[in-house]
Amino acid sequence: MDQKDTKSAEGPEGEPIPELLHSVYEERPFRTCTRCGESLSEFESGYRISKEFRKGEVVLEYAICHPCLERMLEESSVESKQNLARFHEVHFKGPLGFDQCAFCEKIKSAVRDDEYAIAGMCLGTRLMEQAMVCVECAEAMHAVLSEHTTRIWRRFREENFPGVPVDFEPFPGESLTHEKAL
Numbered sequence: 795m796d797q798k799d800t801k802s803a804e805g806p807e808g809e810p811i812p813e814l815l816h817s818v819y820e821e822r823p824f825r826t827c828t829r830c831g832e833s834l835s836e837f838e839s840g841y842r843i844s845k846e847f848r849k850g851e852v853v854l855e856y857a858i859c860h861p862c863l864e865r866m867l868e869e870s871s872v873e874s875k876q877n878l879a880r881f882h883e884v885h886f887k888g889p890l891g892f893d894q895c896a897f898c899e900k901i902k903s904a905v906r907d908d909e910y911a912i913a914g915m916c917l918g919t920r921l922m923e924q925a926m927v928c929v930e931c932a933e934a935m936h937a938v939l940s941e942h943t944t945r946i947w948r949r950f951r952e953e954n955f956p957g958v959p960v961d962f963e964p965f966p967g968e969s970l971t972h973e974k975a976l
């Protein structure tokens with residue numbers, strides 16, 4: 795009888811952040827931005843969690859608040875920004891979840907060397923969007939970046955290296971430069 799307002803029954807947007815996006819190193823959900831150290835729940839514009847896997851193991855993980863992400867993209871060269879934008883225009887299929895590459899639709903089990911990155915755009919304790927990028931697409935994207943931009947991201951990885959457990963590979967290499975994947 796009362797069928798108006800079905801929308802009001804909906805819960806909050808998104809879904810709870812799955813364990814897959816928790817910090818392996820801290821053994822709990824990410825709490826602070828890897829770059830600025832501020833509490834992630836404070837950011838109204840949200841934050842992004844990224845994890846890179848190789849042969850089933852996490853080789854790099856970080857959470858970065860939206861303002862920090864913007865700042866790092868701003869520091870990228872004009873050329874890189876244009877190239878990335880073009881790459882997205884041509885290849886980006888949208889965030890297709892954790893099992894399908896956002897750029898080539900390859901499914902996770904078919905990814906070369908079991909190497910891929912996953913990313914989740916989060917807001918508070920909710921996951922709003924999720925994506926996977928296979929190693930080949932990450933390499934293709936990396937190839938369009940300028941030396942300058944590559945250096946910025948390399949520095950970010952090096953400076954935040956303590957976030958990666960020591961028994962993991964010392965440095966994940968640069969094959970997985972999937973930034974701006976979302």
Ligand SMILES: [Zn+2]
Nearest residue numbers: 827830859862
């Ligand atoms: Zn930050």
Ligand SMILES: [Zn+2]
Nearest residue numbers: 895898928931
């Ligand atoms: Zn791909």
